[in-house]
Amino acid sequence: MSPPPSPPSSPSSRFATGSLESNKLAPFNPIDSSAQTSALSFLSLTSSDVLFDLGCGDGRLLLAAARGTPGLRCVGVEYDRVYYDRAVSACEGAEGVEIIHGDVVNVDLSSATAVFVYLVPNGLKLVEEKLRGVLERGGRIVSYMFSVPGVVAKETGSAKGGCKVSLYDRSSLPGSPADQLKSSAADDEPRPDLPSPLSPSTPTLPP
Numbered sequence: 001m002s003p004p005p006s007p008p009s010s011p012s013s014r015f016a017t018g019s020l021e022s023n024k025l026a027p028f029n030p031i032d033s034s035a036q037t038s039a040l041s042f043l044s045l046t047s048s049d050v051l052f053d054l055g056c057g058d059g060r061l062l063l064a065a066a067r068g069t070p071g072l073r074c075v076g077v078e079y080d081r082v083y084y085d086r087a088v089s090a091c092e093g094a095e096g097v098e099i100i101h102g103d104v105v106n107v108d109l110s111s112a113t114a115v116f117v118y119l120v121p122n123g124l125k126l127v128e129e130k131l132r133g134v135l136e137r138g139g140r141i142v143s144y145m146f147s148v149p150g151v152v153a154k155e156t157g158s159a160k161g162g163c164k165v166s167l168y169d170r171s172s173l174p175g176s177p178a179d180q181l182k183s184s185a186a187d188d189e190p191r192p193d194l195p196s197p198l199s200p201s202t203p204t205l206p207p
């Protein structure tokens, strides 16, 4: 029996098709333009960056990033065929943008210097190790709405409607000098289980 014919190749080699798995890390809910502006400003992209949007939806953040930073390489990963197709057509004319049809859980982030995520907490948990690897290699991550587990944001801002935008970098990793400073500052905080020198429960000498 002859092997099944291989699928037709994409009209543009910039658009790769990956394997599909079924880890649902978030429903489609595109980022609004004000949050997108905050996220891109936190990422401080340069032409030598490689930006990944993990669960890129219709590709709007990548398109804005590519337009705003000529020379930037952008990679979107989207497992839903409908949004993948939308992202491919939205980014068709944009230089340096690649959209992968695949599962974020299986994607290789070794080339990523900057990552954007808008995923729900359980979804972030599934890619926690991958995200930590990006920070260990000196990359930065911006997460919209939810916190990346296991690390401490370097900076947090709020977009329109009060939604959180958080920036993470190497200093966010547990055990980093910045983290140790944060911990020693926390050690200096009064412990609620110990009487404070100024608390009313501190025994005082009778007059």
Ligand SMILES: C[S@@+](CC[C@H](N)C(=O)[O-])C[C@H]1O[C@@H](n2cnc3c(N)ncnc32)[C@H](O)[C@@H]1O
Pocket (backbone or CB within 6 Å): 022, 023, 024, 025, 026, 027, 028, 029, 030, 031, 053, 054, 055, 056, 057, 058, 059, 060, 061, 077, 078, 079, 080, 083, 102, 103, 104, 105, 117, 118, 119
């Ligand atoms: C909240 S939307 C964010 C879309 C886009 N990043 C934005 O900010 O406009 C999350 C996206 O992740 C996609 N997604 C969820 N799980 C995924 C997975 N395991 N692999 C790839 N994409 C996934 C969804 O289909 C959806 O498009």
